[in-house]
Amino acid sequence: MFDTIKINLTAEQRAKIEKLIKKDVDKKLYSKIEKISKYLNDKKFIKTAELIDSKEKVYNICLLDSKSALNDFQEKSKKAFEEDSKGKCTTLRGKTQEYIKTEYEKLYENFSNRDVAYKILKVMNVNVCPYCNRQYTFTVIKKTSTEKKIRPEFDHFFPKSNFPLLAVSIYNLVPSCGLCNKGKSASLSENFLYPYEESFEDKGIHFEIPNIIGNLLDQEEITVKLEPVKNHEDLIKQYNDSFKIDQLYEEHSDYISELLYKNYIFNDEAIESIYRSFKEILNSPSKLKHLIFGNYEPDKFNQRPLSKLTKDIIQQLVQK
Template sequence: MIKINLTAEQRTEIEKMITKDIKKNSYPEIEKICNYLNDANFIKTAEFIDTEEKVIKICLLSSKTDLIDFQKKINKAYEEDSKWKCSCLIDRTREYIKDELENLYLKFSNRNAAYNILRIMKVNVCPYCNRQYTFTIRTKTSKKIGEKIVKTDLKSRPEFDHFFPKSDYPFLALSIYNLVPSCSLCNKGKSNTPSENFLYPYEESFGDKGIHFEIQNVIGNLLKQEEIIVKLQSAKKNQDLIKQYNDSFKIESLYEQHVDYISELLYKNYIFNDEAIESIYRSYEKLFKSPSELKQLILGNYKSDNFNQRPLSKLTNDILHQLNCK
């Protein structure tokens, strides 16, 4: 729904960190997978992971197209390797690759490197729903209780959704731009649906597709006579995409639970009209560059570049756009 906007500096730092982690931790184990593939005569597949450099390259694939292209190539190699082999060997090898890489991902996700990368990404809100905070913290402390030293590892982080699921795309299990920091609800919601039905958060957003929230019954709600209805609107060509987001992430149903927030926003927008803002601005001229900056603060309206810093920022922006553009 919202884009993860990473700067060139953030990408460089993330890539440095993942490269270091692969060299130190993952590659020695990937070498074992490579040996297994060679022994089972899956030579073409093994060629993709037979050097540290190649593995790092896979883990740094940085666009949706590159991730898909790589997967196509390795699928083709696997198919060629499978020719003339018995189906039990083909299945067993596929299962082995899947289990081993899934295991490697699990180990990575528990290491400091994963936490550090998430801290650099600074995705503070789930990009799929834009509702849940997804802060990352990890603090290790030790406390003396009596004679004993008790160590605590306090940690919290978003889940990593594999945009291209690790069950179908095992070689992308550690590719950092295949990992989307997300809330657990969305991670579960997306799990069984093909990835092509979703927008790739490192590149695409609802805004790019002209998909926006629209609220119905505005006047009725201000008069306390009608319930708010929240709908996602867009051109006809995007209706399937909206349906997919509603089916997997329950967007409209969940957003309708935010009636108190929406109602408050309607009142704020009504009360803090241009005249009221001008008058407040005159008292705080030194604090704000313009009346519109003050209005943004009062209404909590974020620009699209910063949507991933606060929950409901897309909804807020769309509602204010709807109310003030009529």
Template structure:
């Protein structure tokens, strides 16, 4: 719903952190020729052996390309996997299980491969990019309070992308959990990676059902919040339409501010306040009760809705 800014230097640093561990397990699997999983032995096929042999050849940068693959290249790569490497993405096929052993079981889930707390904190994103409804603050390494990391292309079907930097999305538990993103395949659902989103891909608006009885304390939904613009798959997978309809009370408060000429009066008051100087965006933030710049949407829940409806009402 809101974009994450691409940082290629973080991706390169991530590659350097995971490279040796991945190579170790690729070599282990190639040397042994098989892996054990749930008391069964799965043989490395000739096709997968060729693929893994190419990956461990660092001179051709195949492994670096896999781990640092850009968000747009991930789209093309997944399309290629679906077209030409169906055994790699078949969760019941030995190729998929061998890849899962390397990149997930001994890779992503190995604490030596990725420090999830550090990974999330570096991205410096304060709300869930899928919904912009929940904070995803990190606290400290020793505490359990941290956001989820979602594999945008799910690790069960695409284990080969289990450690690819731009496939790892910080998110809130409701969006990553049961009944939402979970194991839904973006290739099938037509989802867009947050790194590829634009600020105008989603737009929220409001409809007044009964202007005569709007009361912010009534608990009655006299105002409807709806999506004027969206990527349909996201509304379905993340239940955004239904969830944002529940936030009508925020829209009502913004309408009342508009009706009371709150914006103009408060702006004049803040501008004349002695000892303090506010920029235009800071004045807009005080009036909205939320961040007013697109680039700051990630800093507070519902900021996207506040900005869109605030503009619709002429508050900012």
């Protein structure tokens, strides 16, 4: 169920994340990765070993911060591994590949359960799944050692099974709900928008109720579609095929119906009249509209579930 919402991180948030990662590389990650590098070196996978043989290199990999940088690094590591494999038997090649995968898998498991992962999530402040915009993804850090910590799942944008060296790269980890994490794992990452850079909003993709006037106040008939299909056919088809986006959002027909009712009842005249009665606590009529409709601007989409749907429907109602 995908509907990519952008994770907008400020320079300040990124700096905090960088600090947390650097500290973790110094204290934990590097000593583990150094062992992997030494093992690869012993097996004469020299070029692959060289990719991860210093703290500086490991910092840089952990902090690769764009889709293209992550992809480029992966290409580089594939090439290195190919070159290292020349003249070696397929068993050794397969075993080494498996070793890298297993070790990085362990590295990720360990990292994702440590406090550092929770602290980074707190800094990111992504409170709703950026993929579906339907589920809350709060992080709760324990106050005492016996309290249970809570965090969203991490989706590996570039899956760790195919891209093991990116298993602990922080911007390859997308805080997401369990449903989306599982839903996406089987699909090719290139076909999805990368939430740290891209969103449906930026691409002009929006929810639309076909024939909204006919649907007004008629709960039974509500359907919702992603548009404009003609400009983004492949992307929308991919999202619908993999995640049944139309079908899942149609399950929210009660919510959409409420919006239609509210829009009908709280017309401009009603808004103006209520606003006059509560002027002293409301700054503007738009504040009142926000309270009634719960609409958010795109930069706050990841603070409330269904915020993209809400904004798109309201926009459609205004234009109708």
